[in-house]
Amino acid sequence: MIPQIRVKTLRHIVSSRDTLALVGSLVSLIIMVTAVLLLSFFWQPEGTGRTASSPVGGEPTGPTPTPGRAPATEDPPLPGGSPGVQVQVAALPTSTVKPWIEGVPTPAPFPFPQSEGVPTTAPFPFRWPEGMPTPASFPFPLPAGMPTPGGYVEPTSTPTPTPSPTPTPPPTATREPTYTPMPTYTPFPTPTETLTPEPTTTAEAGTPGTETATPNSSPTPVLTALPVETISGTIQWHREMSPVVVDRTVQLLPDSVLIIGAGTEVRLDEGASLNVDSRAQLYISGTPDQPVRLVGHRPGHWQGIFGRPGSLIILEHAEIRDGGSTGTVLLSEQGELIIRESKFLENHGTILVSNSKAEIRGCEMWGNDYAYGGAVMATYTEGNFLTLTGNRIGRNRMSDGASSVEIALQNAQAALILDIQGNLVQSEAYEHANLLLSSTGLLEGTVSCNSFIGGQTGLHLRTETPQIPNFKLSIFHNLADDHVPPVVPDYLNHGIGRGAISEIPLDMRQNWWGEPSGPYHPEENPEGRGDAVGSNILYRPWLDAPPPCVPWP
Numbered sequence: 227m228i229p230q231i232r233v234k235t236l237r238h239i240v241s242s243r244d245t246l247a248l249v250g251s252l253v254s255l256i257i258m259v260t261a262v263l264l265l266s267f268f269w270q271p272e273g274t275g276r277t278a279s280s281p282v283g284g285e286p287t288g289p290t291p292t293p294g295r296a297p298a299t300e301d302p303p304l305p306g307g308s309p310g311v312q313v314q315v316a317a318l319p320t321s322t323v324k325p326w327i328e329g330v331p332t333p334a335p336f337p338f339p340q341s342e343g344v345p346t347t348a349p350f351p352f353r354w355p356e357g358m359p360t361p362a363s364f365p366f367p368l369p370a371g372m373p374t375p376g377g378y379v380e381p382t383s384t385p386t387p388t389p390s391p392t393p394t395p396p397p398t399a400t401r402e403p404t405y406t407p408m409p410t411y412t413p414f415p416t417p418t419e420t421l422t423p424e425p426t427t428t429a430e431a432g433t434p435g436t437e438t439a440t441p442n443s444s445p446t447p448v449l450t451a452l453p454v455e456t457i458s459g460t461i462q463w464h465r466e467m468s469p470v471v472v473d474r475t476v477q478l479l480p481d482s483v484l485i486i487g488a489g490t491e492v493r494l495d496e497g498a499s500l501n502v503d504s505r506a507q508l509y510i511s512g513t514p515d516q517p518v519r520l521v522g523h524r525p526g527h528w529q530g531i532f533g534r535p536g537s538l539i540i541l542e543h544a545e546i547r548d549g550g551s552t553g554t555v556l557l558s559e560q561g562e563l564i565i566r567e568s569k570f571l572e573n574h575g576t577i578l579v580s581n582s583k584a585e586i587r588g589c590e591m592w593g594n595d596y597a598y599g600g601a602v603m604a605t606y607t608e609g610n611f612l613t614l615t616g617n618r619i620g621r622n623r624m625s626d627g628a629s630s631v632e633i634a635l636q637n638a639q640a641a642l643i644l645d646i647q648g649n650l651v652q653s654e655a656y657e658h659a660n661l662l663l664s665s666t667g668l669l670e671g672t673v674s675c676n677s678f679i680g681g682q683t684g685l686h687l688r689t690e691t692p693q694i695p696n697f698k699l700s701i702f703h704n705l706a707d708d709h710v711p712p713v714v715p716d717y718l719n720h721g722i723g724r725g726a727i728s729e730i731p732l733d734m735r736q737n738w739w740g741e742p743s744g745p746y747h748p749e750e751n752p753e754g755r756g757d758a759v760g761s762n763i764l765y766r767p768w769l770d771a772p773p774p775c776v777p778w779p
Contacts, residue, residue: 454501455476455477457477457478457482460482461485462485462486463484463492464487465488465489469491469493470492471493472492472494472495472498473495473523475499475529476500477501477503478506479503480503480505484507486508486509486511487511488516489513489516491518491519492519492521493521493522494523494529495522495523497551498528499528499529500530501532502561503534503537504536507538507539508531508537508540510540510544511543512545513543514567517543517544518543518544520544520547527548527550528548529549529550529552531549532554535560535561536561537561538561538562539563539564541568542564542566543567543568544565544569545571549574549575550575552575554598555570555573555575557578557580558582558584559580559582563583563584563585565587566585566588567587567589569590569591570590570591571590571591571593572594574596574597575597576598576599576602578599578603579603579605580605581606581607581608584612586617587613587615588616589618590619591618591622592618592620592621595623598625599625600622600624600629601631602619602631606640607637607640608637609637609641609642609643610643611642611643611645612642614645615645615649616648616649617649618649618650619631619651620650620652621652629657629658629681629686630651630652630657630659631649632664633661633664635664635669636666637667638666641667642668642671644669645671646661646674646676647674647675647676648675648777649676649677649777650679650776650778651677651678651679652680652779653679653680654680657682658683659684659686660683660685663685665687666689666690670699671699672699673700674702674703674704674775675775675776676704676705676776677704677778677779678706679709680708680710681710682709683723683725683727684706684707685706685725685726685727686726687728687729687730689729699733701732702737703737703769703773704773704776705738706726706737706756706757707725707757709723709757710723710724711724712724712758716746717746717758720746720755722756722757725740725745725757725759726760727759727762728763734759734765735766737768738756739757739759739765740755741754741755744766744768746759
């Protein structure tokens with residue numbers, strides 16, 4: 227009986243020890259979890275707004291680095307050296323919350339779109355730091371249409387900003403140009419000297435000049451002119467002032483206007499030019515019976531007319547001679563250029579258009595000597611409009627490889643709208659093309675009723691992006707004739723020139739190629755005796771007679 231009782235007592239004792247061990251383990255686990263939670267709550271890395279300090283009398287220490295993580299930077303001790311672990315929360319004072327800046331749209335919905343699953347009645351899905359005002363206590367009214375902190379309000383209209391009471395800032399300086407056509411240009415000097423001109427009346431900058439006798443009575447006058455004469459406000463040169471002698475560069479300041487009236491003759495010395503600044507305007511306004519003449523004053527060539535970005539240049543019934551000593555007789559850069567019923571004769575420079583909206587109508591360009599290009603060179607790096615209608619271009623000297631009219635678009639994401647109609651373009655044998663189109667983007671518009679005569683090629687389309695689909699160009703009722711045969715036996719034997727070539731497929735149906743038999747093509751139309759077409763030209767059907775709308779030499 228006794229041994230049996232002992233066995234039961236021992237079993238009871240063993241069972242009680244296991245229970246105690248299990249309870250002890252649970253208590254230890256709870257203590258560890260509690261310690262970890264307290265440590266994570268009271269300690270955060272540097273920059274979160276909480277700073278840990280060491281016990282009294284010890285050196286300031288940071289939290290113990292966790293294995294596998296970079297040690298945190300030691301935080302500075304809290305002021306006062308209070309014992310124990312302290313927490314300092316960086317509070318944002320209410321005075322630092324400022325209203326929205328005038329004219330700057332506020333976020334909508336406020337302060338940012340709600341995340342999926344977050345109720346709209348809770349304006350912020352996080353706990354605000356101590357001292358920072360909640361949305362309900364913001365010290366400024368919400369704009370019309372902006373959601374209140376309690377939920378989203380559908381905007382009814384675009385809020386109109388109230389004019390700011392702050393003073394208007396001073397205007398910024400005008401951006402300087404990027405072109406360099408004027409090597410002697412000095413910006414905006416103030417005239418302080420006078421001229422000692424020839425015994426003729428000189429009118430400059432809109433006021434009549436005065437006759438000044440030379441002190442030494444020398445038969446050869448001595449000029450002491452400044453390099454630049456500035457014009458501000460609105461100035462007019464009229465016929466009664468003729469001839470207006472310009473012996474220096476005339477600079478139109480921003481927002482100024484120069485009007486040259488009908489019948490006025492302007493004589494420009496060698497090296498002189500008319501510079502049109504940003505926002506300035508130049509009007510050369512002649513009539514058919516009283517054109518405005520800009521000519522050289524002495525032997526030699528004056529520079530030209532140069533328009534800076536944002537300028538406006540308008541020429542009507544003007545005659546431009548003896549200009550272009552630097553290779554450009556007229557430049558318009560990122561502005562607007564209009565030339566109508568004007569003549570460009572015996573100049574040494576081209577008409578250069580750079581990213582400007584340009585219109586050239588009814589002009590004549592004959593007998594010029596172009597050293598660096600053709601009669602018109604237009605280059606664009608952005609979308610724009612270019613109009614060339616009713617012009618007569620020919621009998622000009624150009625360097626090898628140049629074309630009479632060159633148009634280039636240098637932006638694959640832009641489109642250039644062309645209106646090229648009713649022009650006579652007559653070139654010499656050594657020139658490249660009558661009309662050269664070069665593009666990396668899209669060309670759109672109309673090329674119609676033009677006469678392309680002489681030179682190596684009538685129309686040449688060149689592109690660096692052959693993957694672009696067909697251009698939206700309508701090319702019809704043009705004349706291509708009398709071009710130089712290429713060095714190919716069949717072409718030389720029959721005297722067949724190149725009327726058109728293209729690097730991508732180009733629709734050129736309903737055009738006249740110089741012969742009723744159509745353009746020559748070695749495979750598709752070997753019997754044709756008109757100017758040949760390239761392999762990418764769609765030419766059937768062709769015209770069997772010149773279209774009545776084309777101009778003749």
